[in-house]
Amino acid sequence: xKFGVVIFPGSNCDYDTYYVLKEVLNQDTIFLWHxxxxxxxxxxxxxxxxxxxxxxxxxxxxxxxxxxxxxxxEFALKGGLVLGICNGFQILLEMGxxxxxxxxxxxxxxxxxxxxxxxxxxxxxxxxxxKKHQVLKIPIAHFDGNYYAPPEIMEKLKRNxxxxxxxxxxxxxxxxxxxxxxxxxxxxxxxxEKGNVMGLMPHPExxxxxxxxxxxxxxxxxxxxxxxxx
Amino acid sequence: MKARVxxxxxxxxxxxxxxxxxxxxxSLGYKFIKDVRQGKVFDIxxxxxxxxxxxxxxxEIADKVLANPVIEKFxxxxxxK
Numbered sequence: 552x553k554f555g556v557v558i559f560p561g562s563n564c565d566y567d568t569y570y571v572l573k574e575v576l577n578q579d580t581i582f583l584w585h586x587x588x589x590x591x592x593x594x595x596x597x598x599x600x601x602x603x604x605x606x607x608x609x610x611x612x613x614x615x616x617x618x619x620x621x622x623x624x625e626f627a628l629k630g631g632l633v634l635g636i637c638n639g640f641q642i643l644l645e646m647g648x649x650x651x652x653x654x655x656x657x658x659x660x661x662x663x664x665x666x667x668x669x670x671x672x673x674x675x676x677x678x679x680x681x682k683k684h685q686v687l688k689i690p691i692a693h694f695d696g697n698y699y700a701p702p703e704i705m706e707k708l709k710r711n712x713x714x715x716x717x718x719x720x721x722x723x724x725x726x727x728x729x730x731x732x733x734x735x736x737x738x739x740x741x742x743x744e745k746g747n748v749m750g751l752m753p754h755p756e757x758x759x760x761x762x763x764x765x766x767x768x769x770x771x772x773x774x775x776x777x778x779x780x781x
Numbered sequence: 782m783k784a785r786v787x788x789x790x791x792x793x794x795x796x797x798x799x800x801x802x803x804x805x806x807x808s809l810g811y812k813f814i815k816d817v818r819q820g821k822v823f824d825i826x827x828x829x830x831x832x833x834x835x836x837x838x839x840x841e842i843a844d845k846v847l848a849n850p851v852i853e854k855f856x857x858x859x860x861x862k
Contacts, residue, residue: 644851699851700851
Protein backbone atom coordinates (compact mmCIF):
# COMPACT_ATOMS: atom_id res chain seq x y z
CA UNK A 552 0.00 0.00 0.00
CA LYS A 553 1.30 3.44 -0.87
CA PHE A 554 0.93 6.16 1.78
CA GLY A 555 1.45 9.88 1.26
CA VAL A 556 2.33 12.06 4.25
CA VAL A 557 1.66 15.74 3.56
CA ILE A 558 4.22 18.27 4.79
CA PHE A 559 3.11 21.83 5.59
CA PRO A 560 5.39 24.54 6.95
CA GLY A 561 5.15 23.79 10.68
CA SER A 562 4.32 20.09 10.44
CA ASN A 563 6.36 18.29 13.10
CA CYS A 564 5.00 14.74 13.20
CA ASP A 565 5.60 14.14 9.49
CA TYR A 566 8.82 12.17 9.99
CA ASP A 567 7.41 10.13 12.91
CA THR A 568 4.44 9.14 10.77
CA TYR A 569 6.67 8.35 7.79
CA TYR A 570 8.97 6.27 10.00
CA VAL A 571 6.16 4.18 11.45
CA LEU A 572 4.60 3.49 8.06
CA LYS A 573 7.86 2.82 6.24
CA GLU A 574 10.16 1.26 8.83
CA VAL A 575 7.82 -0.28 11.39
CA LEU A 576 5.01 -1.40 9.06
CA ASN A 577 7.06 -1.79 5.84
CA GLN A 578 4.71 0.20 3.63
CA ASP A 579 5.63 2.15 0.53
CA THR A 580 5.56 5.70 1.92
CA ILE A 581 6.33 9.08 0.40
CA PHE A 582 6.16 12.71 1.47
CA LEU A 583 3.85 15.09 -0.36
CA TRP A 584 4.82 18.77 -0.37
CA HIS A 585 1.91 21.12 0.32
CA UNK A 586 2.76 23.30 -2.70
CA UNK A 587 2.66 20.43 -5.19
CA UNK A 588 -0.34 19.50 -7.29
CA UNK A 589 0.32 15.79 -7.62
CA UNK A 590 -0.68 13.02 -5.23
CA UNK A 591 1.80 10.70 -6.98
CA UNK A 592 -0.54 7.73 -7.06
CA UNK A 593 -0.88 7.20 -3.32
CA UNK A 594 -3.60 4.93 -1.92
CA UNK A 595 -4.02 6.85 1.32
CA UNK A 596 -3.18 10.32 2.57
CA UNK A 597 -2.12 11.28 6.07
CA UNK A 598 -2.26 14.85 7.30
CA UNK A 599 0.23 14.73 10.18
CA UNK A 600 0.38 16.59 13.46
CA UNK A 601 2.19 19.84 14.09
CA UNK A 602 1.52 23.53 13.87
CA UNK A 603 0.91 24.23 10.21
CA UNK A 604 1.50 27.93 9.53
CA UNK A 605 2.22 28.42 13.23
CA UNK A 606 -1.48 27.97 14.06
CA UNK A 607 -1.93 31.55 12.83
CA UNK A 608 -5.54 32.77 12.59
CA UNK A 609 -6.93 29.41 13.79
CA UNK A 610 -5.45 25.92 13.89
CA UNK A 611 -5.50 24.48 10.38
CA UNK A 612 -7.09 27.62 8.92
CA UNK A 613 -4.28 28.58 6.55
CA UNK A 614 -3.23 25.04 5.59
CA UNK A 615 -6.57 24.44 3.92
CA UNK A 616 -5.61 26.96 1.24
CA UNK A 617 -2.40 25.11 0.32
CA UNK A 618 -2.35 24.14 -3.37
CA UNK A 619 -2.15 20.38 -2.67
CA UNK A 620 -5.32 20.52 -0.56
CA UNK A 621 -7.46 20.90 -3.65
CA UNK A 622 -6.21 17.49 -4.80
CA UNK A 623 -6.62 16.07 -1.30
CA UNK A 624 -10.23 17.24 -1.22
CA GLU A 625 -10.95 15.70 -4.60
CA PHE A 626 -9.25 12.45 -3.50
CA ALA A 627 -11.42 12.38 -0.37
CA LEU A 628 -14.64 13.13 -2.23
CA LYS A 629 -13.86 10.24 -4.60
CA GLY A 630 -13.64 7.88 -1.62
CA GLY A 631 -9.85 7.83 -1.01
CA LEU A 632 -8.67 7.14 2.54
CA VAL A 633 -7.63 10.29 4.39
CA LEU A 634 -6.46 10.30 8.01
CA GLY A 635 -5.91 13.56 9.89
CA ILE A 636 -3.88 13.33 13.07
CA CYS A 637 -4.08 16.22 15.58
CA ASN A 638 -3.33 19.30 13.45
CA GLY A 639 -4.37 17.14 10.49
CA PHE A 640 -7.76 16.67 12.16
CA GLN A 641 -8.01 20.44 12.68
CA ILE A 642 -7.25 20.97 8.99
CA LEU A 643 -9.97 18.49 7.95
CA LEU A 644 -12.47 20.41 10.10
CA GLU A 645 -11.44 23.73 8.56
CA MET A 646 -11.73 22.22 5.08
CA GLY A 647 -15.23 20.99 5.83
CA UNK A 648 -14.30 17.37 5.10
CA UNK A 649 -15.31 16.64 8.70
CA UNK A 650 -18.03 18.50 10.66
CA UNK A 651 -17.49 20.65 13.75
CA UNK A 652 -14.63 22.79 15.08
CA UNK A 653 -11.97 22.82 17.79
CA UNK A 654 -11.97 25.13 20.78
CA UNK A 655 -9.11 25.70 23.21
CA UNK A 656 -8.76 22.95 25.86
CA UNK A 657 -11.12 23.59 28.75
CA UNK A 658 -8.25 24.03 31.26
CA UNK A 659 -6.40 26.37 28.85
CA UNK A 660 -3.31 24.17 29.02
CA UNK A 661 -1.31 22.45 26.33
CA UNK A 662 -1.89 18.76 27.12
CA UNK A 663 0.88 16.27 26.39
CA UNK A 664 0.11 12.91 27.98
CA UNK A 665 -1.05 9.36 27.40
CA UNK A 666 -4.82 8.99 27.28
CA UNK A 667 -7.18 6.06 26.96
CA UNK A 668 -9.58 5.86 24.06
CA UNK A 669 -12.62 3.67 23.73
CA UNK A 670 -13.35 2.41 20.23
CA UNK A 671 -17.01 3.26 19.59
CA UNK A 672 -17.14 2.19 15.98
CA UNK A 673 -14.92 -0.68 14.79
CA UNK A 674 -16.66 -0.79 11.40
CA UNK A 675 -14.41 1.78 9.74
CA UNK A 676 -11.30 1.38 7.55
CA UNK A 677 -9.33 2.99 10.39
CA UNK A 678 -10.50 0.79 13.28
CA UNK A 679 -11.55 -2.49 11.68
CA UNK A 680 -8.89 -4.50 13.55
CA UNK A 681 -10.27 -3.25 16.89
CA LYS A 682 -13.11 -4.75 18.85
CA LYS A 683 -16.09 -2.64 19.89
CA HIS A 684 -15.27 -0.83 23.14
CA GLN A 685 -11.66 -1.93 23.01
CA VAL A 686 -9.48 0.55 24.94
CA LEU A 687 -6.41 2.02 23.20
CA LYS A 688 -3.56 3.81 24.97
CA ILE A 689 -2.27 6.61 22.75
CA PRO A 690 -0.82 10.03 23.66
CA ILE A 691 -2.25 13.46 22.90
CA ALA A 692 -0.30 16.70 22.46
CA HIS A 693 -2.46 19.71 21.71
CA PHE A 694 -3.78 23.09 22.83
CA ASP A 695 -6.96 23.11 20.78
CA GLY A 696 -8.62 19.71 20.98
CA ASN A 697 -11.87 20.64 22.67
CA TYR A 698 -14.27 19.33 20.03
CA TYR A 699 -17.41 21.34 19.40
CA ALA A 700 -20.35 20.74 17.11
CA PRO A 701 -23.73 22.49 17.03
CA PRO A 702 -26.64 20.31 18.33
CA GLU A 703 -27.96 19.30 14.90
CA ILE A 704 -24.50 18.13 13.79
CA MET A 705 -23.94 16.22 17.05
CA GLU A 706 -27.29 14.50 16.56
CA LYS A 707 -26.22 13.45 13.08
CA LEU A 708 -22.81 12.19 14.26
CA LYS A 709 -24.52 9.98 16.82
CA ARG A 710 -27.22 8.77 14.47
CA ASN A 711 -24.70 7.77 11.77
CA UNK A 712 -22.24 6.20 14.18
CA UNK A 713 -19.60 8.76 13.14
CA UNK A 714 -18.08 9.03 16.62
CA UNK A 715 -15.19 6.57 16.37
CA UNK A 716 -13.05 7.23 19.46
CA UNK A 717 -13.95 8.71 22.86
CA UNK A 718 -11.73 9.63 25.80
CA UNK A 719 -12.26 7.05 28.55
CA UNK A 720 -10.68 5.56 31.65
CA UNK A 721 -8.27 2.63 31.29
CA UNK A 722 -11.30 0.40 31.89
CA UNK A 723 -13.27 2.02 29.10
CA UNK A 724 -15.61 4.12 31.22
CA UNK A 725 -16.67 7.42 29.67
CA UNK A 726 -16.24 9.92 32.52
CA UNK A 727 -15.83 13.66 32.95
CA UNK A 728 -12.30 13.19 34.39
CA UNK A 729 -11.21 11.15 31.37
CA UNK A 730 -12.38 13.95 29.08
CA UNK A 731 -9.11 15.87 29.48
CA UNK A 732 -9.73 18.64 26.95
CA UNK A 733 -13.45 19.16 27.50
CA UNK A 734 -14.65 17.77 24.16
CA UNK A 735 -18.36 17.35 23.63
CA UNK A 736 -19.36 13.74 24.26
CA UNK A 737 -15.70 12.92 25.09
CA UNK A 738 -15.00 12.92 21.34
CA UNK A 739 -11.40 12.09 20.35
CA UNK A 740 -12.00 10.98 16.77
CA UNK A 741 -14.76 11.12 14.17
CA UNK A 742 -15.31 9.89 10.64
CA UNK A 743 -17.23 11.41 7.72
CA GLU A 744 -20.58 10.06 6.63
CA LYS A 745 -19.10 8.17 3.70
CA GLY A 746 -16.60 6.44 5.99
CA ASN A 747 -13.32 7.28 4.23
CA VAL A 748 -12.09 10.41 6.05
CA MET A 749 -11.16 10.23 9.71
CA GLY A 750 -9.70 12.74 12.14
CA LEU A 751 -8.36 12.10 15.62
CA MET A 752 -6.55 14.26 18.15
CA PRO A 753 -4.35 11.48 19.67
CA HIS A 754 -1.10 10.54 17.93
CA PRO A 755 -1.05 6.88 16.82
CA GLU A 756 2.43 7.41 15.30
CA UNK A 757 3.78 8.13 18.78
CA UNK A 758 2.46 4.83 20.10
CA UNK A 759 3.47 2.28 17.49
CA UNK A 760 6.49 0.72 19.17
CA UNK A 761 6.84 -1.01 22.52
CA UNK A 762 9.82 1.12 23.47
CA UNK A 763 7.57 4.20 23.32
CA UNK A 764 5.17 2.81 25.89
CA UNK A 765 2.40 1.52 23.66
CA UNK A 766 1.87 -0.16 20.30
CA UNK A 767 -1.84 0.58 20.17
CA UNK A 768 -1.37 3.21 17.47
CA UNK A 769 -0.60 0.39 15.06
CA UNK A 770 -4.27 -0.62 15.17
CA UNK A 771 -5.15 2.53 13.22
CA UNK A 772 -2.48 2.14 10.51
CA UNK A 773 -2.86 -1.64 10.25
CA UNK A 774 -6.62 -1.28 9.89
CA UNK A 775 -6.03 1.06 6.94
CA UNK A 776 -3.64 -1.44 5.35
CA UNK A 777 -6.04 -4.30 6.00
CA UNK A 778 -9.02 -2.49 4.48
CA UNK A 779 -6.99 -1.51 1.42
CA UNK A 780 -5.88 -5.11 0.77
CA UNK A 781 -9.49 -6.37 0.87
CA MET B 782 -9.35 52.88 2.69
CA LYS B 783 -9.26 51.20 6.10
CA ALA B 784 -11.59 48.54 7.40
CA ARG B 785 -11.93 46.71 10.68
CA VAL B 786 -13.24 43.18 11.09
CA UNK B 787 -14.15 41.88 14.54
CA UNK B 788 -14.47 38.13 15.03
CA UNK B 789 -15.89 36.65 18.22
CA UNK B 790 -17.38 33.39 19.43
CA UNK B 791 -21.06 32.79 18.83
CA UNK B 792 -23.16 33.30 21.96
CA UNK B 793 -23.83 29.59 22.38
CA UNK B 794 -20.13 28.64 22.22
CA UNK B 795 -18.27 28.52 25.51
CA UNK B 796 -15.20 30.79 25.57
CA UNK B 797 -12.78 29.36 28.16
CA UNK B 798 -10.33 32.26 27.70
CA UNK B 799 -13.01 34.90 28.26
CA UNK B 800 -14.16 33.00 31.34
CA UNK B 801 -10.62 32.96 32.76
CA UNK B 802 -10.25 36.69 32.16
CA UNK B 803 -13.57 37.31 33.92
CA UNK B 804 -12.42 35.24 36.91
CA UNK B 805 -9.14 37.16 37.06
CA UNK B 806 -11.02 40.48 37.00
CA UNK B 807 -13.25 39.22 39.83
CA SER B 808 -10.22 38.27 41.90
CA LEU B 809 -8.88 41.82 41.39
CA GLY B 810 -12.08 43.18 42.88
CA TYR B 811 -13.97 44.14 39.73
CA LYS B 812 -17.00 42.19 40.86
CA PHE B 813 -19.35 44.15 38.59
CA ILE B 814 -17.94 42.39 35.49
CA LYS B 815 -20.70 40.05 34.43
CA ASP B 816 -19.14 38.41 31.39
CA VAL B 817 -16.07 38.63 29.14
CA ARG B 818 -15.88 37.26 25.60
CA GLN B 819 -12.52 37.29 23.86
CA GLY B 820 -12.32 37.95 20.14
CA LYS B 821 -10.00 39.05 17.35
CA VAL B 822 -9.62 42.37 15.57
CA PHE B 823 -8.30 42.66 12.02
CA ASP B 824 -7.33 46.11 10.74
CA ILE B 825 -7.19 45.93 6.99
CA UNK B 826 -5.89 48.42 4.45
CA UNK B 827 -7.54 48.37 1.06
CA UNK B 828 -6.43 49.99 -2.13
CA UNK B 829 -7.67 50.27 -5.70
CA UNK B 830 -11.32 49.24 -5.42
CA UNK B 831 -14.55 51.12 -4.81
CA UNK B 832 -16.18 51.31 -1.36
CA UNK B 833 -19.04 49.28 -2.74
CA UNK B 834 -16.69 46.49 -3.87
CA UNK B 835 -14.81 46.68 -0.58
CA UNK B 836 -18.05 46.01 1.28
CA UNK B 837 -18.73 42.97 -0.86
CA UNK B 838 -15.23 41.55 -0.46
CA UNK B 839 -15.04 42.24 3.28
CA UNK B 840 -18.18 40.19 3.80
CA GLU B 841 -16.71 37.40 1.66
CA ILE B 842 -13.26 37.43 3.30
CA ALA B 843 -14.67 37.50 6.83
CA ASP B 844 -16.95 34.58 6.11
CA LYS B 845 -14.46 32.50 4.14
CA VAL B 846 -11.18 33.16 5.93
CA LEU B 847 -11.18 35.36 9.03
CA ALA B 848 -13.99 33.60 10.89
CA ASN B 849 -14.91 29.95 11.22
CA PRO B 850 -18.71 30.11 10.88
CA VAL B 851 -19.13 26.90 12.90
CA ILE B 852 -18.06 28.65 16.11
CA GLU B 853 -17.58 32.32 15.30
CA LYS B 854 -19.54 35.37 14.20
CA PHE B 855 -18.11 38.52 12.67
CA UNK B 856 -18.78 42.19 12.21
CA UNK B 857 -16.99 44.52 9.81
CA UNK B 858 -16.98 48.23 9.12
CA UNK B 859 -15.14 50.68 6.91
CA UNK B 860 -13.44 53.06 9.32
CA UNK B 861 -11.68 55.38 6.88
CA LYS B 862 -12.57 56.11 3.28
